[in-house]
C-alpha cells in the first residue's frame with residue numbers, strides 16, 4: 001500500500017473543506033501541526049514552556065485509488081504562517097490545487113508565489129460563488145503563466161471536485177512528458 | 182468543526198505526553214507514512230502508545246492517528262518513534278515520490294485511471 005498526497009490551498013472560506021469532503025470517502029478529519037522554534041535544552045521543562053510555537057490547522061480526506069494506492073487530500077490555509085510547516089507536512093506531494101474566490105483574489109497571491117518557490121506543480125480552480133470575472137481576467141489578475149491550468153469549479157459537487165483532481169494529474173503528466181523530451 | 186487549539190492547551194500536557202522531547206527525527210515519518218501495529222497494547226503502557234497500537238491494527242497514516250488522538254502531527258511522530266524503536270510498529274513510507282523528485286509516469290497513469298473511475 002502506497003500513500004500519495006495532493007494539497008488544496010486557499011484563503012479562509014474559499015471552499016477547501018467542501019472540496020476535500022466532496023471527493024473524500026471519509027468525512028474530512030482535522031488536525032494540526034505545531035512548529036516549535038529549534039531548541040536547545042529540551043530536557044528543561046521551563047524552557048520548553050517558554051518557547052514560541054506556531055500552530056497551523058488543516059483538514060484532510062482520503063481516496064482509495066486501487067488495491068495498492070491511497071490518496072490523501074489536504075485542505076490547508078494559504079496564509080504566511082502555514083508555509084512554516086510545508087516541509088513537515090507536504091513535501092513530496094504530487095501537486096497542489098489553489099482554490100480562488102474571485103471576490104478575494106489577493107488571498108491567493110501568496111500561495112501562488114510560494115508554490116512557484118517550492119517548484120510544486122499546481123492548477124488554479126475558481127470556486128464560483130458569484131458570476132464574477134471571466135477566467136481570462138482571473139488569469140491576468142493572478143499573473144498566471146499560460147501553461148498553468150485554470151478552471152471553474154463548484155466545490156460542493158463531487159463531479160466538479162473530481163474534474164479538478166483530474167486536471168491536476170493531467171497537468172503533471174504533461175510536465176513529465178515535457179521534461180523527458 | 183471546532184477543536185481546541187494547542188495554543189490554548191496546557192503546555193504541560195504536551196510536555197508530559199512526549200516526556201519533554203520536542204522533536205522526532207523528521208526523516209523517520211512522512212505525514213502520510215502508513216503505520217502498522219505489530220503487537221497489542223500491554224497493561225501499564227503509556228495510554229497514547231496503547232491508543233496508537235489499537236488504531237494501527239489496520240495500516241493508518243500518521244495524520245489520521247494525529248486527528249484521532251487530537252495531538253499535533255509532530256507530537257505523534259515522537260510517540261511513533263518510541264514504538265518504532267521498540268519494534269511495536271512497522272512503517273510503510275510513501276514510495277511514489279521522493280522529496281526532491283517527481284512522480285513516475287506509471288504512477289500518474291494509474292492515479293488518472295482511478296480518478297476517472299471514481
Ligand SMILES: Nc1nc2c(ncn2[C@@H]2O[C@H](COP(=O)(O)OP(=O)(O)O)[C@@H](O)[C@H]2O)c(=O)[nH]1
Nearest residue numbers: 012013014015016017018127128129154155156
Ligand atoms: N455557492 C457556493 N458555496 C460554496 C462552495 N464551496 C463552498 N461553499 C460554501 O462556502 C462556505 C465555506 O466553505 P469551506 O469549505 O468551509 O471553506 P474553507 O474555509 O476553505 O474550508 C461553506 O458554507 C460552503 O458551504 C461553492 O462552490 N459554491
Ligand SMILES: [Mg+2]
Nearest residue numbers: 016017059075
Ligand atoms: Mg476549512
